[in-house]
Amino acid sequence: MLTGTGNGRFIRDIEVKESQSGSQFATGTLVFDGAKKDDPGTFMDIIAFGRTASFLAEYFHKGSPVFVTGRLVTDQWETEDGDKRSKVKMLVSEAAFVPFKPREKAEHVDNDANLPGMDAEDVPF
Numbered sequence: 001m002l003t004g005t006g007n008g009r010f011i012r013d014i015e016v017k018e019s020q021s022g023s024q025f026a027t028g029t030l031v032f033d034g035a036k037k038d039d040p041g042t043f044m045d046i047i048a049f050g051r052t053a054s055f056l057a058e059y060f061h062k063g064s065p066v067f068v069t070g071r072l073v074t075d076q077w078e079t080e081d082g083d084k085r086s087k088v089k090m091l092v093s094e095a096a097f098v099p100f101k102p103r104e105k106a107e108h109v110d111n112d113a114n115l116p117g118m119d120a121e122d123v124p125f
Helices: 050-059
Strands: 003-010 015-018 024-032 042-049 065-078 084-097
Touching: 024 050, 042 050, 042 065, 050 084
Parallel strands: 042 084
Antiparallel strands: 003 024, 003 065, 015 024, 024 042, 065 084
């Protein structure tokens, strides 16, 4: 069994669907940021069931950052032309909020001003 964990961002709103047996599940697509600025990232479809599906559907939408853990599975199918296709997706078992701050222009911070009652010389490092 292959598992995956990471911080991603939803690229579209989550869809809630119902299986033939009547249980609900949620699907969506995440992008995991690339290691470099010019790397477009990795896109992956996700599916979640039960409480995890309800949690994702209620609190996350397009653009929302999320931390997910799950099992990686491969969907395989054959096209009408007989070509074999496959796609890896994640069966999400856990999802959590990720603190998010919009990117702002960095400002200089005077670290000495953040040490109440201490001088910079008193800090051991």
